[in-house]
Amino acid sequence: MIRFFARHPTAANLLMFLLLLVGVLTLGTIKRETFPEFSPPYIMATIVYPGASPMEVEESLCVRMEDAVDGLSNIEETKCEAIEGSARLTLKLDESADIGRMLVDVQTQINAINDFPDQIESPVVQELDWNEPVIDIAITADTSWPELKAYAEKLKRILKLDYGVSLVQVSGFSDHQYRVELDxxxxxxxxxxxxxxxxxxxxxxxxxxxxxxxxxxxxxxxxxxxxxxxxxxxxxxxxxxxxxxx
Incomplete structure (x- = not known):
């Protein structure tokens, strides 16, 4: 075939033109989606530990969560990220995994851990949604927690109203309580x-x-x-x- 087209360059040009024409004619029938739907084989578990350093998060949360899900099937890769005030466990599943069942199994295994620190918030286990871009912003300042939380909420409103970000979540803060001592x-x-x-x-x-x-x-x-x-x-x-x- 290569020898034929080398001897007949006009035929090669006609074939290339025909392929381009077919591609242009069928372009309108191709299904296009900005955010195509698919089932991502990832599960993410997040735990907020207010005021904890990354090392404390690693020792108190990440190690325990990784050990808890170690015996589950259909997990190809386990990764836990320890940052200041929270831990995020990401599980990569194989294509044969049942996402719904795995969500229940992971939640059950993490809830069964009985030696978490008392200060943590309830673990959140969810399917990782690839339809929305995700960016994490860490905010630190030499100020009180209420003032820092107020600033984070203000930044959330700015991102949603001024920049059109559809979903912004603030995490890492717990609901503080005051104890009133009476005379x-x-x-x-x-x-x-x-x-x-x-x-x-x-x-x-x-x-x-x-x-x-x-x-x-x-x-x-x-x-x-x-x-x-x-x-x-x-x-x-x-x-x-x-x-x-x-």
């Missing part, structure tokens, strides 16, 4: 019980929608926010007034 002697003097003080704290710690203001260009939502989220603000709550002597 029993003063409580007796004022005739207050623990439930009385708890009720007053609840009444003065509210966040309620208050309507909206419409303009020709925008619609502004109004929200009444009187939450006490710092120790100083909690200390300023008035729970009772002593009777005034005249």
């Amino acid at each position: 029993t002697q003063i409580m007796r003097q004022l005739g207050l019980s623990v439930s009385d003080i708890a009720e007053q704290i609840g009444r003065q710690n509210v966040k309620l929608p208050s309507g909206n203001v419409e303009t020709p260009d925008k619609n502004f939502l109004i929200r009444f926010d009187e939450r006490r989220i710092t120790p100083t603000e909690l200390e300023s709550i008035v729970v009772a007034l002593a009777p005034m002597a005249l």
Whole structure:
């Protein structure tokens, strides 16, 4: 065949033109998708460990998770990434694996680990979705955790509203709780019980929608926010007034 086309270059050019013509004519019938659907053979398990260093995450989370899923079938590759405040276990499955069943098996194995640190959040096991690009951004600053979380939430809103990012998740923060210690002697003097003080704290710690203001260009939502989220603000709550002597 090579000898034939070498002797007849016109035939070779005609054949090439014919192939190009067929390709152009069939181009419109080819199925095209921006994000084609397929079942990715990957499962990801994520655990948040607030305040932990990468070494602590590796020793406390990654090693235990890798050991827990070691006996499962249909796993080709196991990789655990330890970063500050969280661990991410990625499992590459073979093509014959049942994704739904593997999700249940991995979740069961990780939930069975009974020596995780008490400070961790509940493990999240999910199928890795390749339909959306993923980028991790680590934020560190010499400030308090509430201020850092507020900045992360602000950055989340900017990415979604100004740059059109469809999905932004903030992780690595836990819901902090404050413990209010009461002076029993003063409580007796004022005739207050623990439930009385708890009720007053609840009444003065509210966040309620208050309507909206419409303009020709925008619609502004109004929200009444009187939450006490710092120790100083909690200390300023008035729970009772002593009777005034005249």
